[in-house]
Amino acid sequence: MMKFEFNSSEPIYRQVAEQIEDAVASGGFEEGQQIPSTTEISKEFHINPATVLKGMNIVVAKNLIEKRRGLGMFVQQGARQRILEEKRNSFFEEFVVNLVREARNLDISEDELLELVKRGYKR
Amino acid sequence: MSVLEVSHITKTFGSKHVLSDVNLTFEEGKIYGLLGRNGAGKSTLLSIMTNRIFAGEGEVKIDSENVDDNDAKLGLMYLMSEVNLYADGWKLKQIIKDSESFYGSFNHELADRLITEFGLDINQKFGKLSTGYNSIFKLILALCLPVKFVLLDEPVLGLDANHRELFYSELIQSYSDNPRTFIISTHLIEEVANIISDVIVLDQGRVILNQPVEDVLAKTHSVVGPEKDVDQYTQGLNVIGHDNMGSIRANYVYGDLDDRILPDTVQLSNFDLQKLFIYLTNQYEGSAHHEDK
């Protein structure tokens, strides 16, 4: 399920959106499955309901979850695939660039880094 | 939609200025955090708003009507405070009954659930309760009476961690079921930081901050890096505090950053409400004394 761990460097509503997407991506929330309501999330993590709603609306706007009148929020079909695609697209900017920067700081050469990545895959 | 307005409230106790020209607007359906150090004037302000004591100057209005000596408007507010206005020895059930008759109704269903969840002995008498249960009883009244403005002064006083957790959850449930205005005065900033929608900081009787939390946090910037670079980057910005860790320095800025170029060596992030509060209310440290409760 969701595992909210909030930090102070990003607005809470955006973190709420990200956590929901992460839960969908990891299979915590399956496609077609109902996700917790705004109030449930608010109560559980002590976040203002308006903030949670704002976060949810971001995910709704991306067509990843949908509101079924009177029932609640449900994960859309194909949501997982789309989130993974989006994550892959940002993978380079978010992880590779940082990885290379950190490797340079530590005087790790390109070959050495590639070797390390290979080792990572073997684990 | 009801609006609670506090305008130009001034209050002195003897020669001590407790509140100086306080102006605030509370809109319906929001959760306000009223923060301030001991003696900042929070309780006094809440007492004035509910007509328990008189302001020296200024007025409190609900929907442009003065609340002073006004049953209809005073009946829209409930202030749960540390001071006990119920007499010792009164039966809790009777207090609920009388409060219900004055306010017009009472959410018994919610009250029964809360009584069970918190394990309050409702057959007890007021004055025989522990500090924690004293708070819990008053919180139940605050959540179950049909008011538009729920004013909570130190709501979790004496509550243990489990009960605090339960209270915040029930507060949110009650707010979701019936959106109304909450004004929460507390020292435990971290616990309410994500619950409140707006933050008001009182310092020595003056309002020094009054904004939506989201806007406030967007203006907090911690600038971390080598001291020289950090100081150069934050020059001319509103630096409210700093930390030194060896040769690394963190400058805490409150305000908008301009287009200045961020050096590679310097990292930017936001910081939280608690830290902001501490730095904002520390600024005047030493220049005046803080009254202890």
Next chain:
Amino acid sequence: MKTNKVTQYLFRRQIIGLFEMYAFLFVAFLILPFIFSLISGSLSDYSLAEQMRGTWITAAFGVYMFAISTLSYENFKFLIQNGISRTTFFEAQVTVYGLLILIGNTFNLFYQYVVLMPLVHAHNTNIFMSSYVNYFHNPFVGFIFNFIFSGLLLVVGTLIGMVIGNFLTLFSKIVQRIILIVTPIIAYITLMYTASKLILDASFQMTWVANFAKFILGYRATGAYDPFPMMISMLVVAAVLLVIVKYLFSKKQLKRE
């Protein structure tokens, strides 16, 4: 209207106190002496009529009204917590005291006319009966005026209690104590001064003060006292006190504890 609810609330609380007081008196003045007589074996000396002769039941009600009228802070605290305004509190409280006086006064007169007078042939049962009743030749008219006169006396007593109580409650406990200590001392000194003047200074005795007092009391050199100057003065005093009480209620505040 909230005034009705507050009136009901205060009435319920204060009528219970009244019953408790009567119950206490009944036990203390009728039952306990009986038990003591029983224990000490002097039952033959015990006389119910003798025990009831005293006018304490009339006086006790006055004392009770005076006592509760000085207390208002506890009710103020509860009412302001529940969003009840000072004006509503004032109106409800005055209504409740009016009702209590009506009840107490009716009970008092019932006790006088139905119990005391036929049973023990007591006739000086209150101020009116001992001084003014002979002014009226018709017993029924006398009874009516006894009711009005006694009621007014209770009203004035209650209002004085309210003025004192509500004045004191404006101050902190320390200041209250200072007032309670200093006021009687000043009153005593003033009284002693006046008394010594009256006794030693012959020219003072026949001044307007004495004449005015005689006029108010309805003193006549011959014949029965006239109750009307006294009743009218009580009405005027009550009206003035009521205005003062209303003002004092409007100044009520929660004290810092």
